[in-house]
Amino acid sequence: MRFTLVGTGTTIPDAARGPAGFLVEHGGASVLVDGGTGTIGRLAALGVDARTLDGGVYSHRHVDHCGDLVPLLFTMRVGADRPRHRDYPIWAGTGFQDFFDGLVGVYGKWIQPEGWKVRISELTLEGADGADLPGGVRLDTLPAVHSAGALHLSFTAPNGFRVVFSGDTGPSEALARLAAGADVLVTECAVAGADPWNSHLNPHDVAAIVAAARPKRVVLTHLYPSVDPELALAVVRATGVPTERGLDGQVLEG
Numbered sequence: 386m387r388f389t390l391v392g393t394g395t396t397i398p399d400a401a402r403g404p405a406g407f408l409v410e411h412g413g414a415s416v417l418v419d420g421g422t423g424t425i426g427r428l429a430a431l432g433v434d435a436r437t438l439d440g441g442v443y444s445h446r447h448v449d450h451c452g453d454l455v456p457l458l459f460t461m462r463v464g465a466d467r468p469r470h471r472d473y474p475i476w477a478g479t480g481f482q483d484f485f486d487g488l489v490g491v492y493g494k495w496i497q498p499e500g501w502k503v504r505i506s507e508l509t510l511e512g513a514d515g516a517d518l519p520g521g522v523r524l525d526t527l528p529a530v531h532s533a534g535a536l537h538l539s540f541t542a543p544n545g546f547r548v549v550f551s552g553d554t555g556p557s558e559a560l561a562r563l564a565a566g567a568d569v570l571v572t573e574c575a576v577a578g579a580d581p582w583n584s585h586l587n588p589h590d591v592a593a594i595v596a597a598a599r600p601k602r603v604v605l606t607h608l609y610p611s612v613d614p615e616l617a618l619a620v621v622r623a624t625g626v627p628t629e630r631g632l633d634g635q636v637l638e639g
């Protein structure tokens with residue numbers, strides 16, 4: 386399984402880091418995970434034509450995680466060289482169907498053309514859920530401590546290699562549970578100190594989750610400018626678990 390960090394930034398425009406976006410590839414299938422503004426262009430820079438994607442998974446409905454959904458579906462209906470004919474499945478938390486129906490209310494056939502459909506499978510926000518993704522990767526989810534239908538996501542290849550993505554979240558026992566023993570934990574570290582809304586993690590929150598879960602490796606992402614990356618790395622590395630800051634285009638493979 387290849388897990389590519391397409392965007393390791395935030396909602397703040399940054400030439401080096403796009404908003405949240407990841408690509409899971411296995412068994413000849415490519416599944417987009419999140420996709421904030423500009424993700425399909427960043428995919429093109431990685432040599433991936435977004436029109437050929439086999440499905441999408443969304444951690445939640447905030448714009449820095451799903452802002453490119455309309456451009457993605459719009460581009461899938463154009464391009465005489467490679468028009469799409471097959472359905473596009475999406476997995477996301479409860480509420481995503483209503484969200485998508487609202488988008489269809491605005492854009493109509495431009496994102497829901499004849500000949501193929503966007504098919505949304507909602508995952509519960511009440512407990513554990515999951516799905517078998519195209520290409521044979523298993524998705525397991527637990528509800529995150531955030532809003533907009535947020536989930537923690539775990540991707541397991543048939544050989545057992547497992548990558549867990551926090552999505553956006555406040556301190557979360559569910560994330561520690563899901564990340565236990567994972568090969569890689571890709572986690573947000575959005576804030577420097579206590580978050581008054583309890584909806585994001587600071588470095589000490591991340592360290593507590595890592596200390597409990599003991600993944601083999603940690604990749605920090607989604608750092609807002611208030612977070613000092615070196616300080617954050619030092620705090621999380623104190624757990625003894627190898628930790629790095631993710632880079633756009635970086636590939637986790639196993």
Ligand SMILES: [Zn+2]
Binds near residue numbers: 445447531553
């Ligand atoms: Zn969010």
Ligand SMILES: [Zn+2]
Binds near residue numbers: 405447450553607
């Ligand atoms: Zn976010």
